Amino acid sequence: MTTNLPCPDCGTDVSPDDQFCEACGGGLGVQAPVDGCAACGATEIDQDGFCARCGFRRPAARDRIDLDLPGVAGVSDRGLRHEHNEDAIAVRRVDGCGEVVVVVSDGVSTSDNPEDASAAAVEAAADTLVAALREGDDPARATRSAVVAAASAVAELVRDKPSDNAPACTIVSAVVSADRVTVGWVGDSRAYWLDRDPDAPSSCLTIDDSWATQMVAAGLADEETAFADSRAHALTAWLGADAGEVRPHTITVRPTGPGVVLVCSDGLWNYLWDADSLAAQTLPLAMTAPLASARALTRFALERGGHDNITVAVVPFPPRPASTGSTQE
Amino acid sequence: MSTSPEFRVDVYQNEYLPVGGREVNAIVTVAATGSGGAQAQGAAPAAEVIIVDCSGSMNYPPTKLREAKRATAAAIDTLRDGVRFAVIAGTERAGMVYPREGGLAVADARTRQRAKSSVAQLVADGGTAIGRWLSLADELFRGQDDAIRHAILLTDGRNEHESPAALEQTLAACHGRFVVDCRGVGTDWVVDELRKVANAMLGTVDIVADPVGLEADFQAMTATAMGKSVGDVRLRLWTPQGATIRFVKQAEPTVLDLTGRRIATSAQVGDYPTGAWGTESRDYHVCVEVNPAKVGDVMLAGRVSLVSVSPDGRDEVLGQGLVKATWTEDTARSTKIHPVVAHYTGQAELAEAIQEGLEARRVGDLDTATAKLGRAVALAARSGNTDTATLLAKVVDVDDPVTGRVRLKTKVSQADAMTLDTRSTKTSRVRKS
Ligand SMILES: [Zn+2]
Numbered sequence: 029m030t031t032n033l034p035c036p037d038c039g040t041d042v043s044p045d046d047q048f049c050e051a052c053g054g055g056l057g058v059q060a061p062v063d064g065c066a067a068c069g070a071t072e073i074d075q076d077g078f079c080a081r082c083g084f085r086r087p088a089a090r091d092r093i094d095l096d097l098p099g100v101a102g103v104s105d106r107g108l109r110h111e112h113n114e115d116a117i118a119v120r121r122v123d124g125c126g127e128v129v130v131v132v133s134d135g136v137s138t139s140d141n142p143e144d145a146s147a148a149a150v151e152a153a154a155d156t157l158v159a160a161l162r163e164g165d166d167p168a169r170a171t172r173s174a175v176v177a178a179a180s181a182v183a184e185l186v187r188d189k190p191s192d193n194a195p196a197c198t199i200v201s202a203v204v205s206a207d208r209v210t211v212g213w214v215g216d217s218r219a220y221w222l223d224r225d226p227d228a229p230s231s232c233l234t235i236d237d238s239w240a241t242q243m244v245a246a247g248l249a250d251e252e253t254a255f256a257d258s259r260a261h262a263l264t265a266w267l268g269a270d271a272g273e274v275r276p277h278t279i280t281v282r283p284t285g286p287g288v289v290l291v292c293s294d295g296l297w298n299y300l301w302d303a304d305s306l307a308a309q310t311l312p313l314a315m316t317a318p319l320a321s322a323r324a325l326t327r328f329a330l331e332r333g334g335h336d337n338i339t340v341a342v343v344p345f346p347p348r349p350a351s352t353g354s355t356q357e
Numbered sequence: 358m359s360t361s362p363e364f365r366v367d368v369y370q371n372e373y374l375p376v377g378g379r380e381v382n383a384i385v386t387v388a389a390t391g392s393g394g395a396q397a398q399g400a401a402p403a404a405e406v407i408i409v410d411c412s413g414s415m416n417y418p419p420t421k422l423r424e425a426k427r428a429t430a431a432a433i434d435t436l437r438d439g440v441r442f443a444v445i446a447g448t449e450r451a452g453m454v455y456p457r458e459g460g461l462a463v464a465d466a467r468t469r470q471r472a473k474s475s476v477a478q479l480v481a482d483g484g485t486a487i488g489r490w491l492s493l494a495d496e497l498f499r500g501q502d503d504a505i506r507h508a509i510l511l512t513d514g515r516n517e518h519e520s521p522a523a524l525e526q527t528l529a530a531c532h533g534r535f536v537v538d539c540r541g542v543g544t545d546w547v548v549d550e551l552r553k554v555a556n557a558m559l560g561t562v563d564i565v566a567d568p569v570g571l572e573a574d575f576q577a578m579t580a581t582a583m584g585k586s587v588g589d590v591r592l593r594l595w596t597p598q599g600a601t602i603r604f605v606k607q608a609e610p611t612v613l614d615l616t617g618r619r620i621a622t623s624a625q626v627g628d629y630p631t632g633a634w635g636t637e638s639r640d641y642h643v644c645v646e647v648n649p650a651k652v653g654d655v656m657l658a659g660r661v662s663l664v665s666v667s668p669d670g671r672d673e674v675l676g677q678g679l680v681k682a683t684w685t686e687d688t689a690r691s692t693k694i695h696p697v698v699a700h701y702t703g704q705a706e707l708a709e710a711i712q713e714g715l716e717a718r719r720v721g722d723l724d725t726a727t728a729k730l731g732r733a734v735a736l737a738a739r740s741g742n743t744d745t746a747t748l749l750a751k752v753v754d755v756d757d758p759v760t761g762r763v764r765l766k767t768k769v770s771q772a773d774a775m776t777l778d779t780r781s782t783k784t785s786r787v788r789k790s
């Protein structure tokens with residue numbers, strides 16, 4: 029009897045002999061768990077997860093995640109100041125039509141078990157998106173259903189673990205199809221369109237549900253004043269049992285030329301928020317090497333101090349056609 | 358069968374270290390609960406040896422010997438049926454009082470009566486050689502591995518009839534084999550000497566300045582010994598490769614440095630004997646130096662286990678706690694000293710300041726004495742150790758307890774100075790929640 033393991037990308041059970049996931053095409057070798065201690069190589073790990081020789085704790089599975097699928101890559105990193113990675117990322121390919129789905133969520137660190145919230149959100153949203161797109165749903169409609177499904181998944185967490193400070197998180201999703209990019213979000217995680225042509229405009233596709241952004245949008249403060257305020261990053265909308273009715277924002281753009289869709293948590297954009305600067309830093313590498321590009325952006329945020337968890341997903345546009353898997357490197 | 362107590366281990370520490378930080382401090386509290394406590398009559402098998410100083414000085418004043426006999430009788434009466442016991446008379450040699458032929462008697466109405474009549478006939482005549490008394494006790498305890506082994510040692514004088522080296526050697530040989538509670542009666546004994554014996558034998562030390570107090574004290578000590586339900590408990594410390602153990606100290610109820618008592622079982626694991634346990638709690642201060650790691654890394658700096666070692670060599674882990682280290686750039690986190698660690702660090706310094714202050718006073722270095730005892734007054738006041746503060750006030754006049762401004766009293770009774778010295782290691786508890 030062979031023991032099946034969950035695919036690190038999509039959770040589908042896969043055979044240990046498989047090199048790629050049947051469901052999402054993710055390369056399974058990318059995330060093979062390290063045997064023994066990552067610090068000293070000793071094989072004995074105690075029941076508390078510490079190395080019996082050097083005492084290092086085996087890095088939590090979520091401390092650092094590198095995802096590399098055909099046509100999409102993502103990195104999620106604990107950063108340098110937080111003890112846990114409360115960000116989550118899910119990446120899927122909708123087989124047949126070549127659409128790519130990316131979902132990023134950032135757990136609100138002042139809530140209880142924020143890592144549960146973000147994990148539940150990305151799983152629910154990605155599952156819903158893939159199912160709806162397979163059914164032939166329009167991406168905008170599928171996106172709204174996905175955000176609503178994520179919201180209920182997060183709200184339901186308090187059923188098993190009652191809490192005065194319900195688990196909460198942001199969400200941002202992107203569906204990258206052959207002719208359009210559809211983004212949905214709640215909170216301050218972002219999606220950017222970065223144009224391959226340096227003369228064409230790049231832009232942030234999302235509008236943060238944050239105090240500062242809302243003040244600017246309402247014309248009550250200029251950007252500089254608003255972002256200097258201590259309340260600047262306070263969320264005005266989120267997912268969670270205490271969030272009230274969730275209204276997903278969606279936007280669809282139809283790029284006229286090649287570029288990349290960048291989806292990220294504020295652990296990145298706090299250090300680099302301007303779309304043109306992001307484009308200059310990311311392109312053209314990201315067109316052909318999305319994983320290298322996602323890693324470079326993560327490293328950039330770490331070098332700037334890594335104050336928050338950092339999650340970055342990079343999807344070249346137009347998406348690569350669905351592959352058979354066996355030709356992947 | 359005995360019902361073993363439940364051991365609960367809690368760790369109090371600030372696990373955050375600054376970038377490059379090495380020193381990890383933690384207070385490990387061990388609480389043994391349940392088991393019915395002192396009422397657990399007939400619980401674990403026990404063996405008790407009472408050692409009575411019969412040197413000639415016990416006749417001066419004659420109340421010393423008289424009260425020592427009464428106290429020993431009271432201790433014998435406190436032994437529950439079935440406890441194996443003996444009484445030793447200590448001079449420059451060690452002699453059996455009861456049972457006269459050697460070995461241990463089994464306590465019942467008859468043996469208790471006989472033991473008391475033998476004790477009543479004791480005469481004081483001879484010298485003092487504590488090491489030889491302990492050697493005889495060690496012999497008597499041999500073969501009693503299944504029992505909780507406890508001795509009471511009473512002396513009134515200096516260890517004159519054997520060399521300090523001989524005593525050291527005996528202590529090293531007996532360490533961990535049985536527990537000895539030591540009492541000094543009168544004021545002609547040496548605090549430092551008896552403290553060394555008690556520390557090595559994992560027992561308590563106290564002064565009974567007035568012989569009349571002996572009876573109640575012996576009774577209480579025996580009752581406590583009868584309440585012990587698990588013997589041969591060791592504190593086992595695992596440390597990561599490359600780490601250095603700075604110290605392991607008992608921090609409560611008294612300060613007791615265990616660092617040098619490590620019995621290494623492997624390069625990374627060592628045991629520190631803690632003696633027998635009843636329903637009680639003790640706190641330990643563990644300080645380990647580790648190799649620094651990256652910001653965000655989490656390391657196990659120590660695993661502290663309480664282990665019961667049985668005669669057949671099988672170990673049972675009674676409880677354990679983890680001491681961790683996490684490196685952070687956030688100095689607000691890394692510079693914080695955990696209040697419980699701070700409290701016991703202060704209590705250890707308090708004991709040291711008293712002992713050094715009294716020693717300076719004894720040799721006539723009055724400036725040092727004033728400074729050290731002043732520091733002790735401030736530490737006692739700040740930590741709410743009122744027992745120690747009261748004892749200090751018998752040796753110095755306190756002008757300001759906050760800053761520790763004091764004047765040495767010109768007239769201090771020998772008993773007050775010795776009481777302060779003997780009880781200097783008693784610590785006050787701290788709220789841990
Ligand atoms: Zn998969």
Ligand SMILES: [Zn+2]
Pocket residue numbers: 065066067068069070079080081082083084
């Ligand atoms: Zn290791």
